[in-house]
Amino acid sequence: MTTMTSNDAAVQTADERKLTKKDLTRVAIRSLGMEWDWNYERQMNMAFCYSMLPVIKKLYPTKEEQTEAMQRHLEFFNTTPHLSTLILGITAAMEEQNANDPEFETESINNVKVSLMGPLAGIGDSFIWGTLRIIATGVGVSLASQGNILGPILFLLLFNIPAQGLRFYLMHAGYKLGSGFLAKVQESGLMEILTYGASILGLMVIGGMTAENVAITVPLVIGSGDAATTLGDICNTIMPGLLPLAFTMLLYWLVNKKNVKTTTLLVALVVVGLVGSFFGILGV
Numbered sequence: 001m002t003t004m005t006s007n008d009a010a011v012q013t014a015d016e017r018k019l020t021k022k023d024l025t026r027v028a029i030r031s032l033g034m035e036w037d038w039n040y041e042r043q044m045n046m047a048f049c050y051s052m053l054p055v056i057k058k059l060y061p062t063k064e065e066q067t068e069a070m071q072r073h074l075e076f077f078n079t080t081p082h083l084s085t086l087i088l089g090i091t092a093a094m095e096e097q098n099a100n101d102p103e104f105e106t107e108s109i110n111n112v113k114v115s116l117m118g119p120l121a122g123i124g125d126s127f128i129w130g131t132l133r134i135i136a137t138g139v140g141v142s143l144a145s146q147g148n149i150l151g152p153i154l155f156l157l158l159f160n161i162p163a164q165g166l167r168f169y170l171m172h173a174g175y176k177l178g179s180g181f182l183a184k185v186q187e188s189g190l191m192e193i194l195t196y197g198a199s200i201l202g203l204m205v206i207g208g209m210t211a212e213n214v215a216i217t218v219p220l221v222i223g224s225g226d227a228a229t230t231l232g233d234i235c236n237t238i239m240p241g242l243l244p245l246a247f248t249m250l251l252y253w254l255v256n257k258k259n260v261k262t263t264t265l266l267v268a269l270v271v272v273g274l275v276g277s278f279f280g281i282l283g284v
Helices: 006-010 021-033 045-059 063-072 081-100 107-144 150-188 191-213 231-238 242-256 262-278
Strands: none
Touching (some): 021 081, 242 262
């Protein structure tokens, strides 16, 4: 594999910093491994960066620019893998514009990713996993239970043809949406407003996930008889979801301000949960 030097970069023209359908298809093919390198800290970030490599190498000729772009796409990312190509397509369009416009705000790239991955995950999980997979499984199981070899074959076909077809379609649709839409937005000065709105939407999703998915039960009883109440009920009387909110803010403070590693926090939470449950401080 050959690499482009800084001298090559000097003679690179604007026309060369243009993505083709072949480049987008290569990204879509790489996205097939979106869940192959899943990790607890940043989930699909490495697969997203791997998928974007053809775009990064095409648009940025120097090692410094490529490194900066790769670091940009190693941030947290998680969504339904079959719909991830819509974000990849829009991101590719934004990277293309960034490569040709020195005044482009690179922070907007990750802001758009953050704002889209939550809603797309909700739609994708409902449609891909909750509907398409169930229908394909029903057809496949009904045939397989009769000893028909078409059962598993039809399951794979009924699920993968729509799901993978959607993956490749959304890649090109996202790029077309991104390139045309972003040009108008940048000219009108709406990019700053959209970036601000994307940040608000991302924070709203995180807030909703905190209230819905973080559950803390404190069975410690205060008082006796009919007047007895648990510490958890007292906190919920002050503000519903107070304990999950305080717990989440504590973890955020430890990660953001004290630079505590997430793996350290995971181990500490397991230990605290086991000890708290053993002594009756924490409940299930």
